[in-house]
Amino acid sequence: MTADADEADADEEADTETAGSGAKPVAGRPGLLGRRRARRRVSTSQRRRRSSALVLALGLLATGVLWTLLAPGGNAASASDSNEAVRQGRALYLQGCSTCHGLGAQGSSTGPSLIGVGAAAVDFQVSTGRMPLAAPAAQADRKAPIYSDTQIAQLAAYIDSLGGGPEIPKVDDTALDDAALSKGGELYRANCAQCHQAVAQGAPLTYGKFAPSLDGSTATQIIEAMRTGPESMPVFGDRQINEEDAVAVAAYVRHLTDAPSPGGFSLGKYGPVPEGLLAILVGIGGLLAVCLWIGARQKR
Ligand code: HEC
Ligand code: HEC
Structure with a gap:
């Protein structure tokens, strides 16, 4: 190392010292060294001033941006x-x-x-x-x-x-499509079928009241009915039927009421009793009529 470099090093140290302690620059070192140091001190303090102005500006800008993004604006x-x-x-x-x-x-x-x-x-x-x-x-x-x-x-x-009170449920179509129909069916048969019947066509209750058909109910209305228990319908709260299961029940009801009847005429979906009755009246009745007709022709 040359003497000059050494001097510069010492200079640097002195400078960092002053900067670090925040004290006034060490006064009284005469000659060339002192002038050089003075010049350098001016340039560093200028630089420092400039950089702190920059930091201040950036800080203000960031605060402004954050304010517009996060603060009361949107909420208000x-x-x-x-x-x-x-x-x-x-x-x-x-x-x-x-x-x-x-x-x-x-x-x-x-x-x-x-x-x-x-x-x-x-x-x-x-x-x-x-x-x-x-x-x-x-x-x-x-x-x-x-x-x-x-x-x-x-x-x-x-x-x-x-x-307050129960909020309007938000059901989206993908949740309905993905819902477990078998679980929904199980819950429906256990909790709803005694009033609304197996295929949700509804049935009369006592005192002129009735459990309506669920044909026209949307998924949202089905969950709302469960959560609020209109009229003589009981309330099915979150603890009895949780959110996911409620969507499954809604999906099952929609499936019941939207499903096509692959067997043809559904007879109002009243189940095996009217189907049997129809078989007896129309089927056996028809056969009897044919027999009687044949018998009547043979007498002549
Ligand atoms: C004790 C009988 C009973 C049970 C059990 C019952 N409901 Fe109901 N439900 C009713 C009655 C009564 C109404 C009509 C309320 C009214 O008109 O204010 C009704 C109305 C509804 C409606 C509204 C239909 C429309 O016309 O808009 C839906 C949807 C519904 N129930 C779904 C369900 C589901 C799902 C379950 C099972 C988790 C269930 N109910 C269990 C008696 C019942
Ligand atoms: C002619 C009288 C009458 C008017 C008008 C009327 N309601 Fe009702 N409301 C009733 C009766 C009676 C009941 C309870 C019987 C029932 O649920 O079927 C009821 C029940 C309700 C319920 C169910 C409360 C519960 O415990 O779940 C809500 C919600 C409601 N009404 C809102 C309204 C709103 C909103 C309006 C105005 C758009 C309105 N009602 C207008 C008579 C009325």
């Missing part, structure tokens, strides 16, 4: 969206439902309280046309819905805002 928009839905839903509710369910959905003599029934109950009742009820009856019938999907969502948002 969706929160005000849902507030708007609740507001619209309340207006629809006051107009179409409050006469029976009360101004604050607390219930009245003509309709039960809706606090805590959840968005699922509203979506089920209104999308199947059961609500708004036209007049008191033993049981609300399925009808064409009078509210649009958007309005139903707004009504549901309003009722949900009053006290």
